[in-house]
Amino acid sequence: MDNLVYKNEKLSKYSWFGLGGFAKIFFKPKSALDLKKFLEKYNKKNKKIHILGAGSNTLFRDSGFNGVIIKLGAGFNYIKLLNNNKIEVGAATLDKKLSDFAKQKSITGFEFLSCIPGSIGGAITMNSGCYDYDISQIFFSLKGINFSGNLKSFNKDDVKFFYRGNNLPKDLIILSAVFEGGALNKREIESRQMKLINQKKESQPNKIKTCGSTFKNPQDKKAWKLIRSSNCSNLNIGGARMSSQHSNFFLNNGSATSSDIENLIEEVRKKVFLKTGINLELEIKIIGEK
Ligand SMILES: Cc1cc2nc3c(=O)[nH]c(=O)nc-3n(C[C@H](O)[C@H](O)[C@H](O)COP(=O)(O)OP(=O)(O)OC[C@H]3O[C@@H](n4cnc5c(N)ncnc54)[C@H](O)[C@@H]3O)c2cc1C
Incomplete structure (x- = not known):
């Protein structure tokens, strides 16, 4: 297997927070066959596995991950045009790349993906979306493999x-x-895409170390409003704080640890609960040893 297996790999470089300890094993398979062989062998030992996309929704803990992190390699980064406005895409492909490809092929429905900084695997897992669009609206089918190495297919x-x-x-x-x-014609797609990108730029910060919205919005409520109305916006712990532009975007100001972010999350959750009775649920994934 000509794959990339690293021991004690630093996870901070794989998360948009820029934080996290080390993974005991970090595996970057080049192909589905290599991944299958690895899983068949590895699973027998019954070890821990976590699958990582672009890390734009993942906080790795300071103590790292005592198992295998799998990040799909170059062989999973491709886009192929099929018939009837269908597109096949590898799970490691970035959402923005798919959005631009669909535009070039005059296929609409993918414009919102230009606003989401993750991979297709992450977008499906999170049913990612914005402004009334999400991945479920364009999903047709997928291929996957389970931790025992069995290939699986799912239709819509x-x-x-x-x-x-x-x-x-x-x-x-x-x-x-x-x-x-x-x-749809390319010009109209371009205009829809730009409208969403500009809307995003106005409402959300960029060029910061964040994983976007920390908490999910409770039904009929906005998490950022609950945070603001619970007097949390100015809280900070170590190098962790909330964006002044969007209080549900928690960020690493450059000197934070993962524990700072996690402690701030717990502090905000407590204050929002005391003020509103609502227990905010995490949208970001926190991975690793406590
Ligand atoms: C600035 C910023 C803005 C954002 N704006 C939005 C937004 O508007 N809307 C929105 O929905 N999200 C938004 N996000 C969050 C994030 O971009 C999305 O959740 C994104 O889809 C995560 O993709 P990823 O590849 O980075 O996933 P990761 O963070 O790597 O992983 C997220 C989850 O997906 C799983 N996963 C990843 N790949 C696979 C795979 N191949 N197979 C199985 N499971 C997999 C992981 O195990 C994990 O559970 C934003 C984030 C940032 C940093």
């Missing part, structure tokens, strides 16, 4: 998406997906 009728999640098995590594859009 098999997968139930909900707000920032889906009902896929927890041990499924998404390898590729097919999405379906509609036909």
